[in-house]
Amino acid sequence: MYFPTYGRTRHFQIGSVPVSLTTEVRGLLEEYSALYGDFRIRTPPENTVQVGVHVRRPASWHRRRFHVTVNGRLQFSPARTESLIPYVEWAVNWGMARLLPQYLQLHAASLEVDGAGVVLAGASGSGKSTLAAGLVARGWRYLCDEFALIHVGTRALHPYPRAICVKKPSFALVRSLGFQLRAKRRCVKGAKGPVGFLNPLGMRSDALGRACPVRYVIFPSYVRGARPSLIEMSRAEAGFALHQVCFNVLDCEAVATDVLAAVVRRAWCYRLIAGELARTCDLLQRLIAGKACATGRTAVRGRLP
Amino acid sequence: MNLSCRPARRTDVTVHELDGEALIYDPVTADTHRLNRTGLFIWQRCDGYHNVAEIARRLTEGYDVALVPAALHSARMIAELERTQLVTTTPTVSNRREPHNY
Numbered sequence: 001m002y003f004p005t006y007g008r009t010r011h012f013q014i015g016s017v018p019v020s021l022t023t024e025v026r027g028l029l030e031e032y033s034a035l036y037g038d039f040r041i042r043t044p045p046e047n048t049v050q051v052g053v054h055v056r057r058p059a060s061w062h063r064r065r066f067h068v069t070v071n072g073r074l075q076f077s078p079a080r081t082e083s084l085i086p087y088v089e090w091a092v093n094w095g096m097a098r099l100l101p102q103y104l105q106l107h108a109a110s111l112e113v114d115g116a117g118v119v120l121a122g123a124s125g126s127g128k129s130t131l132a133a134g135l136v137a138r139g140w141r142y143l144c145d146e147f148a149l150i151h152v153g154t155r156a157l158h159p160y161p162r163a164i165c166v167k168k169p170s171f172a173l174v175r176s177l178g179f180q181l182r183a184k185r186r187c188v189k190g191a192k193g194p195v196g197f198l199n200p201l202g203m204r205s206d207a208l209g210r211a212c213p214v215r216y217v218i219f220p221s222y223v224r225g226a227r228p229s230l231i232e233m234s235r236a237e238a239g240f241a242l243h244q245v246c247f248n249v250l251d252c253e254a255v256a257t258d259v260l261a262a263v264v265r266r267a268w269c270y271r272l273i274a275g276e277l278a279r280t281c282d283l284l285q286r287l288i289a290g291k292a293c294a295t296g297r298t299a300v301r302g303r304l305p
Numbered sequence: 306m307n308l309s310c311r312p313a314r315r316t317d318v319t320v321h322e323l324d325g326e327a328l329i330y331d332p333v334t335a336d337t338h339r340l341n342r343t344g345l346f347i348w349q350r351c352d353g354y355h356n357v358a359e360i361a362r363r364l365t366e367g368y369d370v371a372l373v374p375a376a377l378h379s380a381r382m383i384a385e386l387e388r389t390q391l392v393t394t395t396p397t398v399s400n401r402r403e404p405h406n407y
Contacts, residue, residue: 234323234341235323235324235326236324236326236327236328236339236341237326237339239323239328239339240328240337240338240339243328243337250335253332253335254330257319257321257328257330257337260328261321261323261328264323265323
């Protein structure tokens with residue numbers, strides 16, 4: 001165990017995820033609060049993800065390092081100040097997997113539109129975050145850009161409105177939507193390189209969605225210059241693909257398959273070839289409105305079972 | 306794969322049928338498997354009574370496929386299910402007499 005000795009603490013309730021951040025690093029709490037100030041709370045509930053960021057100065061010839069802890073355990077030791085916010089985000093993700101077993105945690109962006117939950121699942125670099133920002137700009141409600149939290153009991157999709165993490169190539173695109181990236185200093189997120197963060201409530205005052213049933217499961221993959229198109233997937237294929245992007249599948253065991261089967265049984269499932277953002281968002285809006293057809297086994301959308 | 310083998314599916318796995326396909330959870334290995342329509346068709350007939358040849362013949366009745374490709378497909382599928390320990394196969398004792406070796 002790792003015992004921090006000093007630091008200021010602030011508590012946040014970010015959707016369904018309670019977070020406490022303790023640090024003595026100057027400016028870090030303020031920077032985190034600039035992203036999540038709207039979610040600050042006075043008293044943390046039980047099962048809070050407690051993240052600590054502390055400075056460690058080893059022997060003089062070594063570079064200063066930071067220790068990032070989750071509920072007292074050392075998780076990361078980054079050296080660069082500009083990596084701290086991304087590492088705090090990772091630490092929260094890490095803690096969630098252990099402390100919130102009531103949710104199945106999928107690597108997916110999640111949104112709500114007209115009370116219907118939309119899961120945009122895929123690997124890093126598939127364009128989930130940029131697509132989520134584009135759809136929020138069109139009035140969809142934001143749940144999360146990195147997680148789909150599905151409650152094991154109710155099968156509902158729950159919000160975790162963390163700041164949208166945008167990679168450098170998408171900065172101009174996001175600014176063209178009228179959104180302001182929030183970061184006092186430059187942020188670097190591992191192999192992703194420079195990233196910027198979008199405060200979800202800074203995008204629109206009513207941008208946050210509520211817990212809702214999953215109605216669409218979509219697997220986007222960004223292909224530069226491609227014409228956006230939807231390809232229908234079988235529910236078993238979608239359930240299997242969701243299983244592959246489930247973070248806490250080993251903790252949930254059989255329940256994970258039960259929940260995913262129940263989710264896809266009540267959802268329409270597609271692969272999305274995502275091209276230019278505006279046209280891709282147009283296509284998804286037409287899909288939700290029931291005006292878009294997918295290629296695949298059936299061209300016309302049927303009724304849900 | 307011997308066509309006279311009688312594959313038997315495990316009964317301790319959880320099967321979720323979804324529009325004619327299936328997700329199968331194996332509690333021993335904690336793996337999840339996906340079966341397409343023909344995969345599920347074959348799985349459902351791995352009951353320890355049908356042998357591979359009979360399953361292939363049923364496949365030709367259910368789908369527009371000739372017997373030889375159906376037998377190849379069934380044998381390959383059952384071998385894969387056996388490899389992932391979702392079915393066990395019991396060899397059938399042959400009625401043929403062994404040739405004498407003089």
